[in-house]
Amino acid sequence: MIRYGILSTASIVDRFVAGIRESGDGYVQAIASRSLEKAKIAAERLNIDNYYGSYDELFEDDNIDVIYIPTVNGLHYRDCRKALLHHKHVVMEKPFVLHSLEAIELFELAKKQNCFLMEAQKCVFLPTTKKVKELINNNIIGKVKYIEYKAGFPGRFDYDHWMYDLTLGGGALYGSSTYTIESLQYLFDQPDLDIDGTCIKCPTKADEICNFQLKVNHEILVSATIAMNVELKNEAVFYGELGYIVVPYFWKSKGLELHIHGQETQYFDYPYQSEFVYEIKHIHDCLNKGLIESPVMNKEKTIQACQLVEKLYQKWQ
Amino acid sequence: MIRYGILSTASIVDRFVAGIRESGDGYVQAIASRSLEKAKIAAERLNIDNYYGSYDELFEDDNIDVIYIPTVNGLHYRDCRKALLHHKHVVMEKPFVLHSLEAIELFELAKKQNCFLMEAQKCVFLPTTKKVKELINNNIIGKVKYIEYKAGFPGRFDYDHWMYDLTLGGGALYGSSTYTIESLQYLFDQPDLDIDGTCIKCPTKADEICNFQLKVNHEILVSATIAMNVELKNEAVFYGELGYIVVPYFWKSKGLELHIHGQETQYFDYPYQSEFVYEIKHIHDCLNKGLIESPVMNKEKTIQACQLVEKLYQKWQ
Structure with missing residues (x-):
């Protein structure tokens, strides 16, 4: 079983958790929110045993293999970096990060930490x-x-x-x-x-x-x-x-x-x-093979996507 | 009756001629082609009495009030200018001309010649x-x-x-x-x-x-x-x-x-x-009121359209 920690109680979480369970070999170990109350409510609704009132507790939970990050887009870089520094594998919602240099840095860090890192691109x-x-x-x-x-x-x-x-x-x-x-x-x-x-x-x-x-x-x-x-x-x-x-x-x-x-x-x-089930099965395939990068949703694609989006925002300033 | 001279035997001509006739108060006086043979064939097909083997003969026909110009886009400027210099009203197919300065010049010439000039924008x-x-x-x-x-x-x-x-x-x-x-x-x-x-x-x-x-x-x-x-x-x-x-x-x-x-x-x-009948009825309204510019499809719109298209082509070079 691949054990997930869910970072935040964003609205997308319910469907991702359903996907983990539908995959057959994923387990939702814990969910964290900045509010203990919100974490508890989500954990009860989603039938998750453990919940935390801070992200740090999730990062520090030794029973978690993968952190799923669906936080506010502008916080992705911060949250992903911290998860990798705690030696967690990371699956992070699109858009990966707001600036392409951050994406390059995170993939370098993932390699250094020997952690799997993939943008959650279900499509x-x-x-x-x-x-x-x-x-x-x-x-x-x-x-x-x-x-x-x-x-x-x-x-x-x-x-x-x-x-x-x-x-x-x-x-x-x-x-x-x-x-x-x-x-x-x-x-x-x-x-x-x-x-x-x-x-x-x-x-x-x-x-x-x-x-x-x-x-x-x-x-x-x-x-x-x-x-x-x-x-x-x-x-x-x-x-x-x-x-x-x-x-x-x-x-x-x-x-x-x-x-x-x-x-x-x-x-x-x-x-x-x-x-989400197809994406999650792919993540499990990668992890079971010991990969730290998806051969499908690889870092080149994520970095290029960041660069293209960044280019347009620069034009629109 | 408003009498039209049709400049060229372009494929659009048949529908424009049908529109003139459907309008009830338009008459097709003559059609011209660079080839007498082509002009004759078109005149017979469209039941037009007069045909010419050169554009100049059309410009010089005193029984024509309006010249309809549906020639190759890149020749619009040349053909329109000549028609105006012959004191003909002009209705010219879109796109009016390839460069906005040509459009400005043609509307100035039309004013000087006291001739009606409109881009044929049926839409x-x-x-x-x-x-x-x-x-x-x-x-x-x-x-x-x-x-x-x-x-x-x-x-x-x-x-x-x-x-x-x-x-x-x-x-x-x-x-x-x-x-x-x-x-x-x-x-x-x-x-x-x-x-x-x-x-x-x-x-x-x-x-x-x-x-x-x-x-x-x-x-x-x-x-x-x-x-x-x-x-x-x-x-x-x-x-x-x-x-x-x-x-x-x-x-x-x-x-x-x-x-x-x-x-x-x-x-x-x-x-x-x-x-084409709605556009043609509008042209007749304008001419019957002695206008030299359409209040609907006016020179500002045509010049702006030329400028916008020109801007894109410059970008695409």
Whole structure:
């Protein structure tokens, strides 16, 4: 059994814990919050035996193999560094860190500490994403020319929520762009990626809607829109010369539609309980093999994603 | 009757001639081609009495009030200038000219010659476009936050066609971006528009697929994709806080879908014979009032559109 410590009671934790349990060989050892009361409530709700009122206690728990970090984006660097210094393996939610130099530093530290470190990018481990890769590689939709990603999450938070505070890693681009970037990295085997983009900022100076473009290997155009202020159709569409693939809710997709021009639409369904289970099984594979880096969601991909996002934010200043 | 001279036998001519006739008060006086044989064939097909084997003869025909210019984009400036110097009113296809200084010069010349000059932007005169404006102004979809335009015309031409020659005004952006830009100008009453964008070039150096973004009055984000290399869903979608509007084939639309969150979709249909008829009726209104500039598709809009497109091409060099 691989024993997890969960750092914080963020809303994503419930689904990640469900994924650990669905994996069959993961065990949730403890959960920590800065508030003992909140840790206790979460532990009871999630049926976790141990809970701590400080992150340090979690880092120091010798019965934990892996720390899962889903804290506020802007605190990832701090929390990951501390976990690694305590010789814990780390799985950290996207976006990994806000600055690419921090990412490089953390992977160097992980190597030094002989600890596993991976960005929690569930999207690339989904059966749907694998199926898209297979369809593209087998030329089923012909040469891919254009890809569109769209996601809208309106009205979820107020402007005083950290998701609207850029210094804490808020904003639409930090929020969701890595689903797009890292899917592309996976689908096209670490391609050359150029980025550009435009955003509209809200009064807190965070981007509340953005559209960014990526060129994949100088030959495929990608346009991605992420909105915190309006509902969009949540999907990815891959346009090839022979047809197109639609992936509803591409970051937690349960299936896809294959449209070949002149043919009937085909549907492929991939049901799951927790969308995290595929990623978690991969983590366990890596740990069981003694790896300190995922061969799939590797440091090159995470660092490149950080660099691309950083480049856009610099342009938007 | 307003008497038209048609400059060239471009493929668009048949639909424009149909629009003149559908208008009820327009008459096609003559058609000209650089080849007498081609002019004759077109005149017979379109039932036009007079045809010329040179453009000069058309310019010199005293029985013509308006010259319609649908020549190769890169020749617009030359042809328009000559028509104006011959004291003809001019309606010229989009994109108006390749460089904004040429547009400024032509509008100055038209004023000096006391001739009507308008960019042929059928999109803004369509009943569907008017309906979108009405729905937005009446706040039916709430505050608009995001607009998406998509158009794909694959496999229409070979790389040796002028549509792939940038010096002649080829490329995806020159081809179709003004539908988007000038619709926005109309819908939001000559708004402030920022542009940025990315393209993928084909071997001829023309952009065969591009994605550009506009910020409307610093508060609405627009993403537009135009592809000459792949089939896309051809539509415009206006996303507001309460719902969204879908306009299939927005540049020649026959209706729209209104989606209000939580309500049944409403459909509005606006059938026509030629999509040019609304634009042509507007031209006749202007001419009957003795105007030399359209109050709708005015010189400010055309010059701004030229400037925005020019800015992107400069970036793409």
